[in-house]
Amino acid sequence: MDITVVGEGTVLAAPDTLRLYAGVEVRRASAAESFTAARAAAARLTEVLRQEGIAAEDVRTTELSLGPEYEAYPKVTAYRAAQGVEVVVRDLARADRIIDTVAGVGEEARLNGLAFEVSDPSGPLSEARTRAFRDAAGKAAQYAGLAGRPLGRVVSVTEEIGGGPPQPLLRAATMAAEDASSINPGRQTLTVTVRLGYDFA
Template sequence: MDITVSGEGSVLVAPDTLRLHAGVEVRRASAGEAFAAVRAAAARLGEALRQAGIAPEDLSTAELFLGPEYESYPKVSAYRAAQGLQVVVRDLGRGDHVIDTVAGVGEEARLHGVSFEVAEPGEALAEARVKAFRQAAAKAAQYAELAGRPLGRVVEVQEVVGAPPVPMRQMAAETLTAQSDASISPGRQSLTVHVRLGYEFA
């Protein structure tokens, strides 16, 4: 392999899926009471989300915690239990309603943030791939010309795809409820392909 070059191609797309990181948290005098209370609160949250139109397969447990809190070690002041839930909202128009549903579960509700995704990125990635390859190929042709050598065939192709989620600042459920007049906004997301090409001289 005589020449190695890299290229990058990006395409802006509008996200169509919301991923909500929610959950419930309680504190009780004993571990058993805390665990029972958090499981009951999680069941209420799950049922409320299903009633809000979220399909069961779009709900998944993301965290389960039980542990002591100390007033001054080793004296335990309370036991904290938490259960996280990841919620996939496939209709962005219902995003605010789903967030309000979480907040409406009660004081146990927690919202840890949201991210936006593209459910079917294949077409956009194909376009980004073309851009990345053409950029890398143009570099290879330039280097071959500078070296005074004819450019030969491609002998290696490596690809890295990157599409970082678009996060929303973390808020407590109460804060999001107070700001319910402000709709969430997904903006646009850049889907990027990085490609590395290896060429031989002819």
């Protein structure tokens, strides 16, 4: 006879990396003009990011598109060209400045969203595993007691790792007052779910 229980361990970790999704978008009378203008704007964006200290390997192209826009098909009113990039910001203290820099590229600039992450989650996940295992072991011991049987050894272990959206980061009022940043990374929820199989002695 055996028993299988599920335990969960959750920790909150402060993100230290920002992924900024940005780009440029233009509309011109011809496809060639639109594409040329978009590439020129994208080059300006890449250059200002370089000047702000963003490494080349931290800028990745995520979109390159060109197509007509219609007033009433098949009449073309303009051609839209866009180029999108994902920018990795490894110093969150500079996040606002980087965002302002992107916006300052000109009317072609686009800000399409952002995401925070923990660059090295190994420490928080290790703690979450410990909590998950203890949670499962406690349940197994309880069930064994209810069944009136001694709990045997662990015969199987499976794991699932998940994460939730950033939660607001609670800080002292004085710290919040001193921080003029509009970007708040919050805290990332990291969860480990472990399934333990025991046999009964």
